[in-house]
Structures are given as structure tokens and as C-alpha cells.
Amino acid sequence: MGWMNLAIKEARGAAGEIPVGAVIVKDGEIIASAHNQKEALHDVTAHAEILALREAAVQCKNWRLNDCEMYVTLEPCPMCAWAIINARIKSVYFGSYDLQYGALGSAMDLRKNAISNLQVYGGIQEDECGALLEVFFAEKRG
């Protein structure tokens, strides 16, 4: 089972929230896994990526996550992209492109504003990741 499938499974757990999931992998093992919990936690920063970065840092007892990869179902927003860059994550694999707010290549590329070796691969299992969001917003509209 690919890592993106686990991120998709996380996203499906985001009941009542915009379904986004993220996992962080180190040495071939998952060290953190989270979904968006902005509403549940009343926390504007509780995006899947931020929660996963914080969990991984606890696991590593270090905010530096140099040898870690993140798999996330949606292109990170500027908040998450900057946190990922600062955490020195090695590679990000994301599913859907976010043309409006995506900050790793779509609306902007924040790597250009940093000294960063972050590798980014977009469009991984894009159809499946995008469908999660489409179904959520279609249901929300009624």
C-alpha cells in the first residue's frame, strides 16, 4: 500500500472538515499521520501538514526533519509550505494541485523565498485526492 493511500485514508477521517490528510515517512516507516482538524480543535493552524509536522517533531525530539518525506492529499497552503520548508523536510509528494492557494508551485512557490533543498512532486494519485474534495464540497452545497 503506497504512502499516498495512507494520506487518503487519513483525509477520509476528517469528519465534517475539509478532507485533507498527511503522513510523514522516515526510513521507510510512518512517524506521523494527521488530518485537518481546524473546526474540531478551533485552531486555524490545525491543517493536516502542521499537525503531522508537530507529531513528527515529538517523535524525533527535534523540529529538524531532514530525512523525512511528507505525503499530503492537497498542495500545501503558504502557512504549511513555510513550516515544511523550515522543518527541512526532504521531499513533499502531494495529490491535488491548489491553483488558488497552493504554495509549492501553483499560486506561488515559496521555495524561491528560502534557502531550501525541498523536492516537490505534485499530482500523485491526483484524481483520487481531488475526488475527496469534490464530494465534500458537493455535499456541503447540498
Next chain:
Amino acid sequence: MGWMNLAIKEARGAAGEIPVGAVIVKDGEIIASAHNQKEALHDVTAHAEILALREAAVQCKNWRLNDCEMYVTLEPCPMCAWAIINARIKSVYFGSYDLQYGALGSAMDLRKNAISNLQVYGGIQEDECGALLEVFFAEKRG
């Protein structure tokens, strides 16, 4: 005593960390106050602004902070600026400009990438806020 003085006092409490402090004010009262704790908490997201936003949301039981103002000693980075915009903070007053990473007008202005009414006032007690950082980095170098 002005609100920026309280943010400066917070910054001074950031022992061993880059000294940045932030307070959030609502209806003329402080509802959150924090300093950078990235190293202490092993958390790349534990900037003063993020910690203050999270505390304010707990106080308000809501991530929406529409009627709140933030006073922060340094111009917010992209992570913090995007969180501030998403939290719908009304106004940000910051001290030092961050020409390299400041995301509310210096290196970039993320308001341009959002639907946002955020008002930004930079350079408040700039000398005093800047001196905090200068002393910290001078001590670190020598």
C-alpha cells in the same frame, strides 16, 4: 503602557530563542500573549504569532478572530502571515521589518494572494524591537 511594550516584554522572555513576542488584543484587553518557543517546544511552528493565535482561539472558542488586533515585534513570516490572514485578524501592528522573510509587505505581501481585509502597520517602536534581535544575534556570534 502601549500594547507593543507588552509584546516587547514577551520577546524578552524568550530565553535562548530568537526574541520575538506577540500579543492579541480584543475590546481593549489582552486575550493572548506569547513568545517564540521553537527550541523549547521542539516545534517548528511555535512562533510567537502562532502560539498567540492558538491561545486566543481557545479563549474565544473560535478560530475566527475578526475583532482582534495583533501586536508583534517582528514582521510575520509566510507561515504566520497566512495563519493571521486565515484567522481573520483585523489589524497587525509589527515592530521590525523583515526584509528577507517578512510576508506582510517586505519580502512579499501574502494579502495579495487572499481575500483579506487585514490592515497592516509596520515599524511600530521599530528601534526597540530591532535592538532585541541585534543584541541576541551579537551575543550568539560572540
